[in-house]
Amino acid sequence: MKSHASTLLAEVRTFRQNHPDVRYVDLIALDIPGHFYGKRYPIEMLEKVAAGSPLKLPQNAVLLGAQGGLFKIGDYCFNDGDPDANRRLVPGTLKPVNWESQPLSQMLITSDGTEAPIEFEPREVLAKVLERLQHKGIHPVVAFELEFYLFDKKLDNGLPQFARDPLSDDADDQPNLHIERLSRFGDVLDDMAQTAKDQGIDITVITAEIGPGQFEINFGHLDDGMRAADWAALFCRSTRGVALKHGYRASFMAKPYLQFPGSGMHVHVSLYDGAGNNLLAAHQQHPLRHAVAGCLELLPHCMPIFSPNHNAFRRLGGTVNAATRASWGFEDRDACVRIPESDPRNLRIEHRLASADANPYLVLAAILVGLEHGLEAKREPIAPLNEDRSSGTDFPLEMLDAVRAMQHHAVLRDKLGAEFVDVYCENKRQDHLAFQQEINAREYRWFL
Incomplete structure (x- = not known):
């Protein structure tokens, strides 16, 4: 676990050295319809996450419809209290974003490989098959x-x-x-x-x-x-x-x-x-x-x-x-x-x-x-x-x-x-x- 964190931390620090003008990073994952969701973090906070600080997003973000709305699916969304779920950074995916007007970066996040992966997250479904x-x-x-x-x-x-x-x-x-x-x-x-x-x-x-x-x-x-x-x-x-x-x-x-x-x-x-x-x-x-x-x-x-x-x-x-x-x-x-x-x-x-x-x-x-x-x-x-x-x-x-x-x-x-x-x-x-x-x-x- 420590080795994994040190590798991620090294990736983040190397990126910051190579891209000193980048101030924010989009942490993104794909939902069920195939749209990216996530959060924009100050780049300095990414070092804390890489070092092991918790990274949590709402579990039900994965369930969004094609237009971003929530549907009642079993007890999800409306009867579960909309809980957070742990995510992790995907090593090797911290990259610059050069199509925005301001310097930006992005990095994939996922629940697969965490202690409680989201069973219906697309990346977790593929991870289990592989x-x-x-x-x-x-x-x-x-x-x-x-x-x-x-x-x-x-x-x-x-x-x-x-x-x-x-x-x-x-x-x-x-x-x-x-x-x-x-x-x-x-x-x-x-x-x-x-x-x-x-x-x-x-x-x-x-x-x-x-x-x-x-x-x-x-x-x-x-x-x-x-x-x-x-x-x-x-x-x-x-x-x-x-x-x-x-x-x-x-x-x-x-x-x-x-x-x-x-x-x-x-x-x-x-x-x-x-x-x-x-x-x-x-x-x-x-x-x-x-x-x-x-x-x-x-x-x-x-x-x-x-x-x-x-x-x-x-x-x-x-x-x-x-x-x-x-x-x-x-x-x-x-x-x-x-x-x-x-x-x-x-x-x-x-x-x-x-x-x-x-x-x-x-x-x-x-x-x-x-x-x-x-x-x-x-x-x-x-x-x-x-x-x-x-x-x-x-x-x-x-x-x-x-x-x-x-x-x-x-x-x-x-x-x-x-x-x-x-x-x-x-x-x-x-x-x-x-x-x-x-x-x-x-x-x-x-x-x-």
Whole structure:
């Protein structure tokens, strides 16, 4: 414990020496909907926390809805006295924030690893899954890919406007994959990539996607699944900040335009044993097939995680590379679970179903549970799309149906935690119902 505190203290003191102009630090964590919450501390107080002083925030901050409101979920929020819960600093995450007008820093905090972790905290859910896999001798290697849109900074009566081409000042309203778009928006994209690197994130490939103003950024492969999810979460925060600094609005919204492709979160996962052997490639790739079968079996019951809001369900089907059935295939981007071409050492799955605004900790936890379940059950998957284009199993395409499919599923309650499943499902149910409590202009136009 003392060694851990001394390491944190050294990190804080080194940071202060390297960044003497920084006066405050944002201590942040991701809630259930995937938003950061936390507190802004004077930087000198961070040394006390690093040395062992208690760090407490309300437990129920994790339960906030998409708009920040609290829902009654069991005895939480309204019958529990709104208690505090201990958090800890995440080593290695104290970094400068360069998109604000004043010098600032940020650092991740979490309840996992404390004496009483919050069972429904997303990071704690993933921590338990990773710990269980480690005890079984299974070591995931993970890489995220995130798609997002750039919009003009100003909305038009609440609606997004196409990003302005900085070279011509025209709206970038042409969907394409042209490399020139990377040059036209090079200043903001370069700043996003450099800012991410300043946060310790390994940015690799940048792609201009099909939608107007749509891009994809890939991260490096990591043998630390928690850190990979941290990267995805932190990238979303820094990218939004950098975009505003450049006069744009960056959004990971799943389906901002009905006529253009949505934005997804693609997750590459391979599994290794303690000796570094790829478990999926062993025994003529039978474990790969079993893992795929497990993912597809649990996928319909994980839809509230992969599509966490009303808009995310709009992304499924009808456009490029977004399935409406649980499917798999080799080198097939229409599949939910794609097997990229690779050598046996790098054999992996690419899970393509989650929307870009999903919670990366929970998405990875759900994927790993599917792989784990498949390796244990050892069932054969349905035919790949390469053999049968109609292959696939149905999954819910509406939130309330999805919640019902998730809440009482025995495998998910066992492997993700029953308390988490109950809390998460009720949070999604209440968020969905709250979303419905507004009459929009179309409703008056149709029925008045």
